[in-house]
Amino acid sequence: MAHFADRLLDAIDSTRSYLAVGLDPDPAAMPPQLLGEPATLADAADAAERFCRAIVDGVAGIVPAVKPQSAFFEQFGAAGIAALQRLIAHARQAGLLVIEDAKRGDIGTTMEAYATALLGRAPLAGGDAPVHDADATTLSPYLGADSLTPMVDAAARHGKGLFVLVRTSNPGSGDLQLLQAADGRRLFEHVAVMVAQLGADDLGERGFSSVGAVTGLTFPEDAATLRTLMPHSLFLVPGLGPQGGRSADFPLFLNEDGQGAIAAAARAIASGWRTQPEGDDPVERVRRGAQATAEQANKELRQGLLETGRWRW
Amino acid sequence: MAHFADRLLDAIDSTRSYLAVGLDPDPAAMPPQLLGEPATLADAADAAERFCRAIVDGVAGIVPAVKPQSAFFEQFGAAGIAALQRLIAHARQAGLLVIEDAKRGDIGTTMEAYATALLGRAPLAGGDAPVHDADATTLSPYLGADSLTPMVDAAARHGKGLFVLVRTSNPGSGDLQLLQAADGRRLFEHVAVMVAQLGADDLGERGFSSVGAVTGLTFPEDAATLRTLMPHSLFLVPGLGPQGGRSADFPLFLNEDGQGAIAAAARAIASGWRTQPEGDDPVERVRRGAQATAEQANKELRQGLLETGRWRW
Numbered sequence: 001m002a003h004f005a006d007r008l009l010d011a012i013d014s015t016r017s018y019l020a021v022g023l024d025p026d027p028a029a030m031p032p033q034l035l036g037e038p039a040t041l042a043d044a045a046d047a048a049e050r051f052c053r054a055i056v057d058g059v060a061g062i063v064p065a066v067k068p069q070s071a072f073f074e075q076f077g078a079a080g081i082a083a084l085q086r087l088i089a090h091a092r093q094a095g096l097l098v099i100e101d102a103k104r105g106d107i108g109t110t111m112e113a114y115a116t117a118l119l120g121r122a123p124l125a126g127g128d129a130p131v132h133d134a135d136a137t138t139l140s141p142y143l144g145a146d147s148l149t150p151m152v153d154a155a156a157r158h159g160k161g162l163f164v165l166v167r168t169s170n171p172g173s174g175d176l177q178l179l180q181a182a183d184g185r186r187l188f189e190h191v192a193v194m195v196a197q198l199g200a201d202d203l204g205e206r207g208f209s210s211v212g213a214v215t216g217l218t219f220p221e222d223a224a225t226l227r228t229l230m231p232h233s234l235f236l237v238p239g240l241g242p243q244g245g246r247s248a249d250f251p252l253f254l255n256e257d258g259q260g261a262i263a264a265a266a267r268a269i270a271s272g273w274r275t276q277p278e279g280d281d282p283v284e285r286v287r288r289g290a291q292a293t294a295e296q297a298n299k300e301l302r303q304g305l306l307e308t309g310r311w312r313w
Numbered sequence: 314m315a316h317f318a319d320r321l322l323d324a325i326d327s328t329r330s331y332l333a334v335g336l337d338p339d340p341a342a343m344p345p346q347l348l349g350e351p352a353t354l355a356d357a358a359d360a361a362e363r364f365c366r367a368i369v370d371g372v373a374g375i376v377p378a379v380k381p382q383s384a385f386f387e388q389f390g391a392a393g394i395a396a397l398q399r400l401i402a403h404a405r406q407a408g409l410l411v412i413e414d415a416k417r418g419d420i421g422t423t424m425e426a427y428a429t430a431l432l433g434r435a436p437l438a439g440g441d442a443p444v445h446d447a448d449a450t451t452l453s454p455y456l457g458a459d460s461l462t463p464m465v466d467a468a469a470r471h472g473k474g475l476f477v478l479v480r481t482s483n484p485g486s487g488d489l490q491l492l493q494a495a496d497g498r499r500l501f502e503h504v505a506v507m508v509a510q511l512g513a514d515d516l517g518e519r520g521f522s523s524v525g526a527v528t529g530l531t532f533p534e535d536a537a538t539l540r541t542l543m544p545h546s547l548f549l550v551p552g553l554g555p556q557g558g559r560s561a562d563f564p565l566f567l568n569e570d571g572q573g574a575i576a577a578a579a580r581a582i583a584s585g586w587r588t589q590p591e592g593d594d595p596v597e598r599v600r601r602g603a604q605a606t607a608e609q610a611n612k613e614l615r616q617g618l619l620e621t622g623r624w625r626w
Contacts, residue, residue: 024422024423026422026426027436028422037438038437038438039437039438039439040437040442041435041437041442041444043437044435044437069419069423069426071417071419071423071424071426071427071430072423072426074394074426074427074430074444075426075427075429075430075435075444076435076444077394077395077398077430077435077444077445078391078392078394078395078398079391080394080430081387081390081391081393081394082390082391085390085391103417103418103419103453104384104416105416105418105453105455106382106384106416107481107482107483108483109337109339109341110337110382110384110385111384113339113382113384113385113387113388114384114387114388116388117384117387117388117390117393122354122357122388122389122390123340124351124352124353124354124356124357125350125351125352126352129353129354131354131387131388131389131390132390140416140418140453140455140456141455141489142418142453142454142455142478142481142489142490143453143478143481143483143485143486144481144483144485144486144487144488144489144490145485145488146483146484146485146488147483147485165455165456168420168455168456168457169420170420170421170456170457170459170460171459172456172457172458172459172460173456173457174457175457175458175459175503175507176454176455176457176500176503176504176507177455177457179492179494179495179500179503180494180495181492181493181494181495182492182493182494182495187489187492187500190488190489190492191489194488194489
């Protein structure tokens with residue numbers, strides 16, 4: 001498979017969109033008509049799958065990627081994982097890249113097992129088989145560089161991508177990430193250096209690495225530092241909308257060519273159905289709502305690019 | 314349900330064992346006769362379940378807890394999670410506490426969904442239902458205190474427990490955890506203070522909190538600092554055996570009464586079958602091997618307690 005960074009940058013170019021749409025099937029966010037009254041975990045997983053498929057169908061062709069949040073599927077047990085696996089296949093079939101947001105972090109053979117689950121293939125008697133088969137995943141760095149290496153190797157082997165938590169979008173992210181070390185650099189800057197080093201050996205044809213970073217839109221004041229420390233890393237930039245991140249700040253996370261970052265929005269798109277007239281079919285309402293809100297988010301992101309002279313097309 | 318810390322301390326007392334046995338169904342660690350030649354992920358998950366049930370049956374009654382490693386089940390997709398759910402139920406039925414080692418970390422409603430998956434109950438039309446229903450889980454702190462709060466609340470509500478990564482056992486753990494902040498404290502000490510604060514409001518009758526810490530046996534030089542900063546936290550202490558941690562150092566992680574920590578060992582117990590004569594039944598071989606190696610580990614841990622005057626019974 002082609003290098004993940006090339007695939008993502010090409011998908012951004014072909015859709016002229018910098019948006020990864022979150023797939024967070026929180027029952028509280030679904031139309032009551034679609035959710036129904038699930039009596040079993042399998043029923044609830046089924047509703048989650050229908051909800052997310054409708055969002056995928058609404059945004060396919062107009063954004064480069066979707067970002068299913070693993071927790072919202074895990075809460076339905078095995079049935080939730082089965083739904084997630086089918087959903088990922090459906091999204092890839094629809095031409096979308098899939099970033100499974102799992103924030104895993106562990107050591108040695110355990111991290112290898114996570115790599116198999118999320119990005120790789122399980123060895124079986126008749127040949128290996130995909131498991132979740134996402135295009136990329138998110139990772140937590142607290143255990144250190146040796147914990148990330150098995151995933152970095154797996155990503156390079158399979159043409160997949162990683163986004164390591166560096167400067168996250170939540171209000172309390174500074175508790176640890178802003179701690180200043182004796183050398184004057186804050187913790188997140190040390191993690192940024194680690195990410196740049198881990199990704200230095202696997203660059204795609206367009207100059208970006210398979211090892212990227214999560215960098216919250218809610219802290220635009222750190223964007224320049226992050227871009228400098230990780231010149232070859234793709235940034236996954238969450239926090240647009242309800243968390244307080246502004247489209248106008250997104251260009252700060254791009255390099256001078258207008259490349260190297262993708263914004264993530266979940267709640268705004270998933271609740272787009274609320275802006276649509278109630279009809280007979282709640283699935284169609286979710287699809288139309290996701291499409292309309294994704295188009296609106298695209299427009300606002302493009303506006304920011306035009307205003308900062310980073311519009312590339 | 315009774316408070317998790319009381320349940321764990323009582324289980325340690327009744328078994329006179331400080332050992333949590335890891336359940337890491339790595340196919341490479343299983344007897345080839347038991348693994349067979351799995352043709353599907355469901356076959357592989359089935360072998361993982363039989364392997365881990367045999368370990369559970371070998372150690373029930375002689376240790377207080379088991380620690381299934383989520384990654385090794387996730388690698389088999391939905392079938393792996395189904396196997397994990399049955400295995401957790403089997404272990405709890407056998408009187409063991411179950412610490413699901415998942416190292417999750419996320420924010421807001423996402424962390425709530427992880428709490429539901431691992432420790433809580435999913436709301437359904439006919440009443441709520443357990444999902445994994447473990448007694449405790451492990452967490453990663455990189456996103457800050459606000460990311461951990463939803464899990465802390467869920468643990469308190471359900472009588473469950475948490476172990477937050479503080480000072481991990483891997484060689485590279487110091488990359489970030491040993492960074493010294495401007496106040497002279499290293500990162501892991503800041504996390505330790507956070508853990509102590511998060512757990513301060515939910516103490517059990519025996520004086521320990523539902524919010525514990527992961528503190529590697531491979532760094533005994535930090536044990537006294539950790540115990541001082543987190544006087545009411547239970548420590549989950551990995552690294553015994555193959556990783557280089559020594560039984561003789563374990564008492565350093567206990568308080569003066571000989572309480573407050575549990576050692577974790579996985580590979581040594583899971584490969585105990587290699588020390589047993591080959592027979593007709595590989596399951597029975599795994600069971601006997603786990604029992605023998607767990608008894609040996611118990612003996613070595615007890616020896617350390619006797620030598621340091623912390624033997625309580």
